[in-house]
Amino acid sequence: MNGITTITTKGQVTIPEKVRSALGVKIGDKVTFSDIMPSYRQAVIKIIPANIVEELSGSLSSNVRENDYKKARKGAGKLLGQKYKIK
Incomplete structure (x- = not known):
């Protein structure tokens, strides 16, 4: 079976x-x-069923706390703002 589609x-x-x-x-x-x-x-394109992704979500342990994620995102945002001169 073949299929063809166009990239938007x-x-x-x-x-x-x-x-x-x-x-x-x-x-x-x-x-x-x-x-x-x-x-x-x-x-090669493969399909991963959504339920497998949901089942695996959170299955890996992490020592990173939510506050650490927030700090990292804020820092990344500042760096991107500086790089692209966004206030």
Whole structure:
């Protein structure tokens, strides 16, 4: 089975219905791109069901607290603001 689609100006593509149906793709599923071969202009695209992503969410332990995330985001925002001269 083959499918063809066009990349939009936003860099988005729509997976053709017959391909979605054949692969059992549902709203919320994730798409991964791997084995990228620029010289051949091809890559392997895999579908990850949304329920698997939800099941794995939080499964890895972390010593990072939410406050640490907030500080990191704030710092990153300041750096980006300085880089792009945004106030």
